[in-house]
Amino acid sequence: MIEKTSSDNHPPVSISAAFTHFFRRFYWRDYVVYMTFVVIFAIFAVALYPSGFLNPNNLLNILRQTATISVMAVAMTFVLAAAEIDLSVGAVAGLASVVTAMSIARYGIVAGVVAGLTTGLLVGLINGFLATRIGIPSFLVTLGMQGIATGTAMWVTQTAPIPIANQMYTYIFGSGNVGPIPTLFIWTLAVFLTGHLCLKATPFGRQVLATGGNETAARYSGINTKKIKYITFVVMSMIAALAGMLYAGRLHSGRFQWGQGDELSVIAAVVLGGTSLFGGKGSVIGTIIGAILIGLINNGLILMGLEASQQMIVRGAIIIFAVALTGRKAQS
């Protein structure tokens, strides 16, 4: 019953009117992540030039360190866009790294990869089942799963790291290079491109956004919203497992601590990238930029010589600031 009188009539408008109109239409909030990225990058480039911030090796390092976050953030974009959340991703990565390492030691590389991905699949099926079929809020389901996954990983390893000696595995999953390109980048790029196309251009992506935008209306449009949400949980956990396997490859071992606490960086990256925490809106490109931005900030703070404690404070403040700019709901 709300009328938008202003938008119903469109008599010819003057140039100045068209100009203001353009700026009204320009949703600058959608681009906050890009602007923040440019600004922070510029500041670091100048201020940290003597510390070698712009050194190609340093930049490469930033990308390498954010690869696991980026990969998980792509899948998290779908979860948040569907108006759900997954807090178990970091713990699942740790569990998958452990399971993979143990399986490789006993049965070889193929078994290791299969076991790692199966771990993700199982966790995803449980998360999805509890959240969509039983109807427990995903916040609680995945918070519980976080404890279960970490606990399991600690238990089966007695909290000890499991070394990985298989060179083929470590080469493929994160330590090797194809020509000049680290395999980590190839994984990140593959997940990013798949995720981007999937959200932007496939029926599945449309249905995720519709489900998150208004689940009732999505259902009335014929979408099986529970199934859509279920799939996002399963994919999320499997990607988290992949991230865990990349940790294992990069660090030549499986350990429950790999990925611990990553869920916060992942969710921050996604929200920074313009995906709504309330669902219905998402961008995988924004997510990737958000993830790299977080890596950039981490790296810059280290180069500035800040202590770990100080880094945490600055990082927290930057994230709150940027999310405040993007995340505020428009007042109608």
Add this chain to the structure above:
Amino acid sequence: MRPIVAAMRGIVKEFNHIRVLDQVHFELQQGEIHALLGENGAGKSTLMKILRGVYYPEEGEILIGGKPVRLRSAQDARANGVAMVFQEFSLVPSLTVAQNIFLTRESRSRLGLIDDRRDKKRATALLREMGVELDPGLRVEQLSTGYRQLTEIVAALSQDAQILILDEPTASLTHTETMALFSLLRRLRERGISIIYISHRMEEVFQIADRVTVLRDGKNIITEDIQNLTIQQVIEYILGRKANDEVPRSAFQHEPGYVPLLEVVRMNCGRGVRDVSFRLYSGEVLGIAGLMGSGRTELAQTLFGITPPQSGEIYVRGKRVVIASPEDSMRARMAFIPEDRRQQGLITMHTIKDNFELPLVVLGRLAKRKIWVDDRRSASLAETYVQQLKVRTDSIYKEVRLLSGGNQQKIVIAKWLSTDPDILIMDEPTAGVDIGTKTEILECVRQLANKGKGVLIISSELQELLAVSDRIIILKEGSIVQEMQRSDIQSEQQLHHILQGA
């Protein structure tokens, strides 16, 4: 003449250099019910937002009680005795009626704690004074829409409101609730409260209002005592042209023995749908009438698979279909336009195009090389339907929440017409849309029937049901109690009596 409590003079309001109110005058007398009428986009809401302090006009002055006032915020307006009654939105569902009435102004005990018991007594007294029969101890979530609205009115009056604004107050009320609302409004009028009443329902306006003001395209058209006007005249003032009330129709006749488009046999679902059997023929508009709670909406939702049937059989063109989900019904070539477009019909934060394409995406009809959504085709289809249904928008990439109610409803219709359904189920398709759009929607229904589709239409506006249906079935407590040919019903009164007696 009664004293004037509020006067708005020469009001001008522009948005993006577009003038939406042009030198508008509006005067409200003490103790009158003044209907403010016009199509969507005529400027009614903007004018009322100015009176409520939400917008500030570029030009013009506002006098309340004879004194010029500046209304810079909703608080200013409230301090001047202006209150708007929203539909349920401004109440807290988990609190009681009494708690809601005195929200932020609760009585305090000596310790400074909230004294709920005293507030309940105050509320009881207040409700009795207004002649509203309602237990102030009930939580608002336990109330029907009608009582929520009465609660809102009482809450506004408890804050010494002298001017009440009601926007489409009867949109989701039953007949009895409407009558209760009207008797409260009349009592308030006797007590000197002035009421601004916005509605698209002419019959109600003529029942309750003393005077009317009509706006069109942001300009005053007329202000007049209602006794001096007829419904026809008012509609002409609103539209700026003669209205054709009659929906063009060709009398429907089906040959006996012809296979029905849809046949429902002893369908059951919960308490809302009990042993329902009926047939819908190609080219027919079947009206479904019933009081609120008679299972009209439940019938539609069951048929469409939102709440799938628990037993019974459904045949489409003689073939048995099993409906377990909305997608199943869509594959059986059904479409459903639900009653609440903002909650059920549309994703208001998304664009017209995104909303439009959803059913087609689900049905896989927009696929490009199997895996992609064909955006170009989707956009061109959306354009076609937007033009065909005369949706007023500058682009298909506009967010749906920015459209007026009538245009939003057209998007819901467009999104389902695009699937080329054989059977169209419509639940209150004209609720809250202006007269012009309403006529367009009803004409569209008849055209679809003429093209051989079957339409199932639910409406609580009997006049509309009579205008468009070939046959009417009447529901009570989830069951069909009567079925009538349109030609056997002489008048709206007759149908009304049947419904009340059913």
